Amino acid sequence: MALTFHKLHPLFGVEIGGVDLTGPVDPVAFGEIRAAFEEHSVVLLRGQRIDDAQQIAFSQMFGPLETTVSTNPAGGTPFARQSNLDIQSGDVIPPDDRRMLYQKANFFWHTDSSFKKVPALCSLLSARLCPPEGGDTEFASLRVAWAALPDDMKGKIETLVAEHSLAYSRDLVDPGVMSAAQRAEIPPVKQRLVRVNPINGRKALYVSSHASHIVGWPVAEGRKLLDELTRHATQPAFCFAHRWREGDLVIWDNRAVLHRATPYDSVKYKRLMQRTTVAGDAPTVAQ
Numbered sequence: 001m002a003l004t005f006h007k008l009h010p011l012f013g014v015e016i017g018g019v020d021l022t023g024p025v026d027p028v029a030f031g032e033i034r035a036a037f038e039e040h041s042v043v044l045l046r047g048q049r050i051d052d053a054q055q056i057a058f059s060q061m062f063g064p065l066e067t068t069v070s071t072n073p074a075g076g077t078p079f080a081r082q083s084n085l086d087i088q089s090g091d092v093i094p095p096d097d098r099r100m101l102y103q104k105a106n107f108f109w110h111t112d113s114s115f116k117k118v119p120a121l122c123s124l125l126s127a128r129l130c131p132p133e134g135g136d137t138e139f140a141s142l143r144v145a146w147a148a149l150p151d152d153m154k155g156k157i158e159t160l161v162a163e164h165s166l167a168y169s170r171d172l173v174d175p176g177v178m179s180a181a182q183r184a185e186i187p188p189v190k191q192r193l194v195r196v197n198p199i200n201g202r203k204a205l206y207v208s209s210h211a212s213h214i215v216g217w218p219v220a221e222g223r224k225l226l227d228e229l230t231r232h233a234t235q236p237a238f239c240f241a242h243r244w245r246e247g248d249l250v251i252w253d254n255r256a257v258l259h260r261a262t263p264y265d266s267v268k269y270k271r272l273m274q275r276t277t278v279a280g281d282a283p284t285v286a287q
């Protein structure tokens, strides 16, 4: 069956129809999905009532999967579970539980795993249970953001490197959420501030809530620049919100978009989203 393509936003994102992930995916169809991912940065596939094994099989077509770090309540598995439901009992987790606090960091604009030496290529988020209101995921194009910068700013930042760390973004929620041992396990890493897509040569800003400062600059000055660039990248014209339906699978390019979760009533409603994360292939800069 031929695939269909509909833009999600004038500047980025595409919905692809004619795909069924409950069975093997034809390599030719996958080639088209992969090309659309490189081109549009966010890909939506609706009506995919998949289980964990089917999600893993499809995700692995993009490359090897990351396992979650041990600070994540689902640590050591291929799934970064985004949910207010206890994995064993299925009961709603109280809002002040550490597992819910941990997820609050997702309310900041970020790109997945930029705190790892080799940052993630893409993430695949599968909607298993959705609240009837709230809980959208928002996306912002870092390519559009780069292209819209004035030339003098492009020249100033093109070769800069930022330091990223999970502890930095978690501390923004609650400095107690990560133990000293967990901090030591995931030390800060360096990432280029501007990345180039290896297939189409398009450049993207590479900012994230994990980015704490610019290497070689006074911390406050670097943080000010990072805040300014993040505000620029997330201006409303460069963003859209995805309103989830059960069965949606959204794939995003962590090299080219920021995303953030948005609140919902986690006492009243159930939300269960399973995220797989595909590893990148190399560091963006020597460590």
Ligand code: SIN
Residues within 6 Å of the ligand: 082, 106, 112, 135, 136, 137, 259, 260, 261, 262, 273, 275
């Ligand atoms: C994420 O930040 O990876 C998850 C986003 C969401 O739960 O909406």
